[in-house]
Amino acid sequence: MRNVMILNGLYTKEQLESIKNSVAQKKEPWYGAYCALLDDIEEKLRIKPVADVDFNIPGAYIDGEGHVRNKEHLCHLGLTAHACALAYAVSHEERYCRKAEELLCRWFDTNVSVSGHDGALSMSYLGTSLLLAAEILQHCGRETEYLTKAESWVRRVFLPAANSIRDGKNNWGDWGLLASVMCYRLLGDVENIKICAGLLKKHIEETISADGSMPRETARGNRGIWYTYFALAPMTAACTVVYNSIGTDLLCRTESTGKSVKKALDYLLYHYQDPDKWEFCAEKQDMLPFVRYWPYNLFEAMWDRYGDNRYFEFASGNRPIGNTCHHDAWSYTTLTVLSEK
Secondary structure, eight states: OOOOOOOOOSSOHHHHHHHHHHHHTTOTTHHHHHHHHHHHHHHHTTSOOOOOSEEEOOOTTTOHHHHHHHHHHHHHHHHHHHHHHHHHHHHOOHHHHHHHHHHHHHHHHHOOEEESTTHHHHHHHHHHHHHHHHHHHHHTTOOSHHHHHHHHHIIIIIHHHHHHHTTOSSHHHHHHHHHHHHHHHHHTOHHHHHHHHHHHHHHHHHHSOTTSOOHHHHTSGGGHHHHHHHHHHHHHHHHHHHHHHHOOOOTTOBOTTSOBHHHHHHHHHHHHHOGGGOOSOSSOOOSOOOTTSTTHHHHHHHHHHHOOHHHHHHHGGGOSOOOOSSOOSSOSHHHHOOOOO
16 A cells, blocks of 8 residues: 555646536536547547657657657656546546556566657657656556556656756756656655756746746747747646645746746747747747647636636637647646636
């Protein structure tokens, strides 16, 4: 019998129960989002899952094709496990639980290392899907062999990779911190979650300017808006895990300098809505909104947290919002919001 405290993380037990009840009553937007989730699962299950012994990811700007190709196995397996775990939380149908556990065990039994220029970063933004699936199953009272294997894999592989980049000064640090705090949540390690909270507070102060811009991301040429999103998605998710697990609220904190996560979100929203006013690059911005995915996932999740109607108006027209098929910080947000409008 495990003697580890089950902490809330990106999800809470109460949140999952509320979603289950809303779907059972066929309330919108939850019921429609749940039906879309089931369709997504059926599509994902057509592809045979594969786990990698060595998760070797070359740099995206060094070997772009190899970078994308080598991430495919974890991307598919992890996102499928996350989706199946959510379906189980809502329906309590054993087939979804068994599939999620099978996928988790396959990865945990197989993967022993992370390598390559972008290995630690890619693991940090895709390995989160595995821990989100495990978290949901824990909240549903499922503590079978997948969990023992998860703890072992986290200690041997995932946590060292995450901690190797969590001090990064750009989006690498955001993803490393999210992955790190999620690992410690799984392990029930409150003291290390507190350390992560301190590092996250420092990171917010160092990476967000007083006007809400994020200089290390705005400097990324014609993808500056995208990279700002790619930093804020894990930053806000990490803040949420910290808040749900130990009660420290970094999302609603404003520094004496005026810096805050909320100001960065407002800055990003403004420029997504009017990218021509992006002053950091004369080129047309690339990788702008992708229908039903990013950045709508981020703003739907943050509407649920801040209650800012601008976020709702921006995101809600793209419901039901699924997963990005690229990274896993805020997936299936229409299904998992608690606010009703």
